[in-house]
Structures are given as structure tokens and as C-alpha cells.
Amino acid sequence: MLAYILRRLWLGLVTVVAISIVSFVIIQLPPGDFVDAYISNLSASGSMVSQQEAQSLRQQYGLDRPVWVQYGKWMTKVIQGDFGMSMEWGRPVTEVIGDxxxxxxxxxxxxxxxxxxxxxxxxxxxxxxxxxxxxxxxxxxxxxxxxxxxxxxxxxxxxxxxxxxxxxxxxxxxxxxxxxxxxxxxxxxxxxxxxxxxxxxxxxxxxxxxxxxxxxxxxxxxxxxxxxxxxxxxxxxxxxxxxxxxxxxxxxxxxxxxxxxxxxxxxxxxxxxxxxxxxxxxxxxxxxxxxxxxxxxxxxxxxxxxxxxxxxxxxxxxxxxxxxxxxxxx
Amino acid sequence: MADPILSVRDLVTYFRPEEGVVRAVDGASFDLYPGGTLGIVGESGCGKSVTARSILRIVDRPGEVESGEILLRRDDGGIVDLAKIDPRRREMRAIRGGDIGYVFQEPMSSLSAFYTIGNQLMEAVRLHRAVTTKEARQRAVELLQLVGIPRPEQRVDAYSFELSGGLRQRVMIALALAAEPRILIADEPTTALDVTTQAQILDLIRRIQDERRLAVILITHDMGVIAEMADTVAVMYLGKVVESGPVDAIFHAPRHPYTQALLRSIPSVLAEPRSRLATIAGSIPHPYARPEGCPFHPRCARSIAGVCDRTVPVVTKLDERHEVRCVLYGRPAEAAE
CATH class of the missing domain: 1.10.3720.10 (MetI-like)
Incomplete structure (x- = not known):
């Protein structure tokens, strides 16, 4: 019985890791990134964002790094209980989800x-x-x-x-x-x-x-x-x-x-x-x-x-x- | 001879699905005497099981007992007609299990897999006896012992799927006997079991019958089982009892062509080697396509054109206990114009 439960737990853990990778990849799949969406949002309301600003935003969020580096950084923080900042809300994710x-x-x-x-x-x-x-x-x-x-x-x-x-x-x-x-x-x-x-x-x-x-x-x-x-x-x-x-x-x-x-x-x-x-x-x-x-x-x-x-x-x-x-x- | 403990008279049970009427039991009559064994025999689909279930009024919808009498004699001599009681009433429920125990054909699926056999046994005991949980458990262990289950104290906590087919059928018998009924209906109790287990279960039923003076109705399609167990026999065909009598008369002097054909189709070690086993010609008609007249006439070797396909034969008494429903032994009432 205990062996059965432990086996289930281990399989569950493997599945969770797989889910985290897949979900990260899927979120990355659409063309562009948060900064693109942000820029198009701003330009819709009439203001412009310079190339430089966009670049610094990307750097700030680490969007210029390869996908697996981004994933690695994210997961290391998640394990420590830090889910990162919501880019749109400018507040920690936990706070946004909160109530x-x-x-x-x-x-x-x-x-x-x-x-x-x-x-x-x-x-x-x-x-x-x-x-x-x-x-x-x-x-x-x-x-x-x-x-x-x-x-x-x-x-x-x-x-x-x-x-x-x-x-x-x-x-x-x-x-x-x-x-x-x-x-x-x-x-x-x-x-x-x-x-x-x-x-x-x-x-x-x-x-x-x-x-x-x-x-x-x-x-x-x-x-x-x-x-x-x-x-x-x-x-x-x-x-x-x-x-x-x-x-x-x-x-x-x-x-x-x-x-x-x-x-x-x-x-x-x-x-x-x-x-x-x-x-x-x-x-x-x-x-x-x-x-x-x-x-x-x-x-x-x-x-x-x-x-x-x-x-x-x-x-x-x-x-x-x-x-x-x-x-x-x- | 003592009065019968159970008398079934002209029992009629029909199923009325939307497609038409199935006359599953169509005027069956027989008697069961205290301590006796009545064997009901016939091919599959002849209404044996529905007859037995009609007695307890547990025929599945859309089946319904339409008419006839099911007279149960109580210990005090009073007689109740089970055909007249509302099947959902407390009185009927007290008779199920309390007066009449029922053993089913399928020991594999007749017990719930979600409760221990002890749980189901105790439930059966407590339904009919005012006892504490502890006493009921003690009784459950005794019942398991009675039906010859080894280590009953442990087995009482087992689940049905942990037992073999033979043991499950023993549990089913224990369940049927939980409230000490006076009548036991065994509906093909050995059909789903292998041959050695069959013999053990039949021995068990006989032993308990002797110990408790139980009256037994044994339903089977196996003439061998009938020969071994029954003292009276009712042969059924398409919902009717076509011949009934003491087991010796049925086996040694069968009168109805159907009984004769059934007996001829028993394999025998004395038969000529390489000879073909006799079979009954044709097969049971479709429930919606019942033959006119005597229901057996299309398959009967001795059928008389113009008589058997026109009139329903009536029961002829050959002697005190031997009765047959066939025109060969008496003129049918309807034809006697």
C-alpha cells in the first residue's frame, strides 16, 4: 500500500515538472512577447515607445535571453516561493492573484x-x-x-x-x-x-x-x-x-x-x-x-x-x- | 399426506413491454409439502425462474403477477395468498427471507462487492430478528459454519470477490437461511459451478434440508439433478406445467411427449457408442410468437393435426399424484362440444 502511494507521488512530481515546461513553452508560442503587446497597446492609445525603451524593458524582464534560461530562472524562483512580477500589473503575481x-x-x-x-x-x-x-x-x-x-x-x-x-x-x-x-x-x-x-x-x-x-x-x-x-x-x-x-x-x-x-x-x-x-x-x-x-x-x-x-x-x-x-x- | 406448505394454483405472470405481451408463466400449478423437494424442470425460457420469483413477488418490471393463487401455509395453520399482497408491503417483505429463502443462479454477481459478506449476512439476520449487532455477527459466523465455510470467524470479514464460486454459492445459501425460513427456493443453484462443486452444493442443500425439515423448490434444466434431489417433479413448458408427479413416475413412466423427449436427451453411459444423442426437434418459440393450441405441438412427434394446434389441453389426473396436460390422455374440455 505504501509503495503504491509513494509510486503515485513520484509520478505526480514528474508530471508537475512536465506540466511546468509545457505550460511555459505554450505561453511563449504566440509570436511576440509582453513588450510587443505592451507597445501595440500604447500605440493604440497614441503614444510611442522608442526602440531603446523596448530593449531596456526586455532586458529588465529577461525576455532577451534564450527560452530555457528564462524557464530556469523562473523555476528557481518558483521553488523559493517567488512567482515573479506580473508585467502588466507591475506587482508580484501572488498579490495579483491574492483574494x-x-x-x-x-x-x-x-x-x-x-x-x-x-x-x-x-x-x-x-x-x-x-x-x-x-x-x-x-x-x-x-x-x-x-x-x-x-x-x-x-x-x-x-x-x-x-x-x-x-x-x-x-x-x-x-x-x-x-x-x-x-x-x-x-x-x-x-x-x-x-x-x-x-x-x-x-x-x-x-x-x-x-x-x-x-x-x-x-x-x-x-x-x-x-x-x-x-x-x-x-x-x-x-x-x-x-x-x-x-x-x-x-x-x-x-x-x-x-x-x-x-x-x-x-x-x-x-x-x-x-x-x-x-x-x-x-x-x-x-x-x-x-x-x-x-x-x-x-x-x-x-x-x-x-x-x-x-x-x-x-x-x-x-x-x-x-x-x-x-x-x-x- | 400432510397439507402442502405452499400451493401454487393457475399462476399467471405476464411481462408487458411496449412491444407486446410475454406470457412467461401461463397457468402454472404445483404443491410443495413440508420437508419435501419439488423439482421444477424445463428448457431455458420456459418460465421456471419467473415462477419462482413470482412466489416472492420480485419479478422485475414490466413483469406482473396477473392472476392465480400462491397459498402459503403459516405455522399457526393460517393461509396467506401471496398473489394478493401488495409486493411492496411490509407483510410481503417479512415473507421474503423470513418464510421463504431464495438462492440465485449467479453466485458471482449476486453479492455486492462493496460490503463484506458479514455485513450482508448481518443485514439479513437483523431484518427478521430483533438482535444486537454483536448477536447478528455471531449468527453470521454460525451461518457460515453451517454451510461449511472453513474459518468462518475470518471469512465473515471477507468480500465476495475474495471467495471462489463454490464458496460464494455457500454464502448465498447462508444468506437465504439467515432468518430460518421454512421454504428454500434454489434457482439453478449449481448451473454456474463446476461439476465437483455442483455435487458439494447439492449435498449441502440436502444436509441442511434434513437438519431443518426445510421444504425445497429446486429449479434446474438438469434431469440428473432432479433424479438425485427431488421427490416430486413439475415439468414446465412455455409457462405451463405439462406433467407433474412423483420422481419415480416421471422417470420410469413419463407420459407427456415433452417429458419423454427431455428424458431421451439425457446422455447415458449405457448408450450405444457413436450413436447420436437424441435432441428435441426445433427450439422454444419466440416469446411473441406463441403457438396456438398446445404450446408444444410444433415440436411434438405425436401431435395430432386439427386437435393439438386448435385446443389447449387440460390437466388429466392419471393417479393420485401423477398429472399430465396432453390430449393423448383425455379429451380436452374445449373440444368436447
Missing amino acids: RLWLTIVVSIAAIILTWGIALPIGIFSAVRQYSIPDYAFTFVGFAGLAVPNFLLALIIMYFGFTLFDLKIGGLFSAEYQLAPWSYGKVGDLIAHLPLPALVLSLAGTAQLIRIMRANLLDELRRPYVTTARARGLAEWRVVLKYPVRAALNPFASTIGYLLPFVVSGSIVVSLVLSLPTVGPLLLRALIAQDMFLAGTIVLLLGVLTVIGTFLSDLILMWIDPRIRAGMHE
């Missing part, structure tokens, strides 16, 4: 709880009452939820919220708390703003999860062990919840690996539409501006979280599935 990270986590976890809380009971119901009218209704809503892009839904809700209820939807804070330091009032304000973005973010996931849960459970409900449990005299709801639902939930443990990066990045487009101060929009902006260290840090963070998430899934599966535990003793 946004926590807000993203709060919004995403709310979305996940909502997704699971809505989808799993509906999925179970749909499978147990397959081809009933409510099952068809949920199937219809589910497919509609899958088909409608999330950002469109966000726009529609914002529109109706504004025209019908005179609500200004969007953001996570009211104007007066936007830049205020943390206080109980601000937390309350956040909680009041949370449900809508969480709902929009969870919608597509909910629709998908209903379908998956229904399909998984339908598979399990046909298995002989369900009939066996019934033949023992177990009440129907206990039969369903103890045996097939337990088996149908198992595959979800392996999706935790993908949930973790989602928790941090959130849904980029929806966050942009709802103007949520989360990490997603920040990443988008950093990539457009070719703000290497900021984009690199976020991408690296997502990669590391994917690896950690996958590792956690493996541990959880090991914990909840006796067959995997047994397989490891052999």
Missing part, C-alpha cells in the same frame, strides 16, 4: 455543492422511475441544460433580472463593499451575491451529472445483487440506496481530479459575463497581454491541482472500493 483565489474557491465550491445536491437525487429518481413522466421531464430539462451555453444563460438571467426585477446582477459584491477591507458586512454581502453565480455555474454540470448518475444507476439496478437484496426482504428504498446507488457513486470519486482545477479557475466565460472577481478572467487577460509570469503561474497552479486532484481520487477510490484495496495486496 481572487479565495473568491474563486468559494464560488466554485458553492457551485459544486449545488450541482451534486441537485443532480444526484434527481439522477437516482430518474433511474428508479425510468420512463415515468417525471423522468421524461428531467431528461428534457437535462438536455436543455446541456445544450444552452452557460454564458448565454447568465446573460438571459441578467437581462430578466434587470428588466423584470430591477436587479443589477453580476459581481460578488455591492459597490460599497467592492474595495472595502474584509468585514462581517462584506462577508454577508458576498453570501447575498453568491447564489446566482453558483446556480449559473452549476447548471451545465447538473444536467450532465443527472445523465451520468441515471445511466450508472440503470446499469447497476439490473444486476443480480439487487434482486438478491430484495429477496432477503429489504425495503425497496434501502435496497436501492445501499447497493446500486453505492456502486453507481463509485465512478464519481475519479472525477474529483478534474474538479479541483475547476475550483480554482472557475468557468472563465461565465465569470467574465457575470463580472466575477475570480481567477478565470484574470488568466484570460494575462494570456491576451502575454503577461508571462502571471499566466504561467495560473497555468502551473491548475496543472499542479489536476495532479493533486488525481492523486486524491486514487486515494479515495482506494478507500471506498474494496476491490482496488484487494488488488493491491496481490
